Amino acid sequence: MRMAVAGARIAAPDRPDIHERIVRKWSAMLPELDFELCPPSVASMLNELVLTETGCGDVFAQDKVDSNRRVMEVLPDVKRLVDTSENPLATALEAAIIGNYIDRGLDHAFDWREELACLESSIDDTKVRDFANRCVDGASVVILGDNAGEIALDTLLVDRLKQLGCRVTYAVRSKPVLNDALLADARMVGMTERCEVVESGVDTPGTVLERCSPDFLYKMRRADVILSKGQGNFEALFDRWEDVFFAFKAKCERVAEETGRPLGCSVFMKR
Numbered sequence: 001m002r003m004a005v006a007g008a009r010i011a012a013p014d015r016p017d018i019h020e021r022i023v024r025k026w027s028a029m030l031p032e033l034d035f036e037l038c039p040p041s042v043a044s045m046l047n048e049l050v051l052t053e054t055g056c057g058d059v060f061a062q063d064k065v066d067s068n069r070r071v072m073e074v075l076p077d078v079k080r081l082v083d084t085s086e087n088p089l090a091t092a093l094e095a096a097i098i099g100n101y102i103d104r105g106l107d108h109a110f111d112w113r114e115e116l117a118c119l120e121s122s123i124d125d126t127k128v129r130d131f132a133n134r135c136v137d138g139a140s141v142v143i144l145g146d147n148a149g150e151i152a153l154d155t156l157l158v159d160r161l162k163q164l165g166c167r168v169t170y171a172v173r174s175k176p177v178l179n180d181a182l183l184a185d186a187r188m189v190g191m192t193e194r195c196e197v198v199e200s201g202v203d204t205p206g207t208v209l210e211r212c213s214p215d216f217l218y219k220m221r222r223a224d225v226i227l228s229k230g231q232g233n234f235e236a237l238f239d240r241w242e243d244v245f246f247a248f249k250a251k252c253e254r255v256a257e258e259t260g261r262p263l264g265c266s267v268f269m270k271r
Contacts, residue, residue, distance in 0.1 A: 029049070038208065040206025040208055041204055043232075063179055064149070067148045067179065072189060089161075092156045093268065096247065102179070123247075123268035127269060136165070142219055143168065143171065144230075151189050168195040169196045171207070172199055200216045205232040207236050207237055228244050228245065228246045243270075245268070245269070246271065
């Protein structure tokens, strides 16, 4: 319901009549929702309602541009931290996870700039070693992207993987949903200059397999390594796809409980 109100206000400023209509329609839909669906599937229904009622093609279009610009401003400083660290791959991975807090679905404020400024690895060394051992010269790595802004930090991770000799494919959403990254965001931050960027086919804030294009599912099956960024991708894929590395911030109590990590902590785990 908080997401419904926030989305309505951003999509149609100064139109309380539209805000009320969206809230009333969403309230009527809630009792009929199938709660066996993963959260990203439910969120996509809300997104469609907001777009339909407001006629807004991309509610968070400007928000995404602003997020990309803010992160790109600090990117050189973060790159120096990565380049001078004892374990550049682990540091790049941690930076990419911190970027996952740039999320319009988040219920509380978070100063990601402050955390980036004192970046230090807080993720499982064993899992990082497992990931590094898989990312060998010639390995095919598919990264499931998440939010705008965050995608700029992901470029540092892609650079590291390419230095290891990996063939990287980066996946973005196919349609606007929340502040999730699209092809335009990949172009803006320079991701398309670094690696192959593809659309997954989904219009959900998570890689819901039933909504993926056949071509993208084929790429996932052929990959040597799959890195899933963001809580939405975790919710969509955990227990649905074997052999996936998940990298995200635990943003709600339920997911924190599932991962065994405290709320707000970085999570790097493997299915």
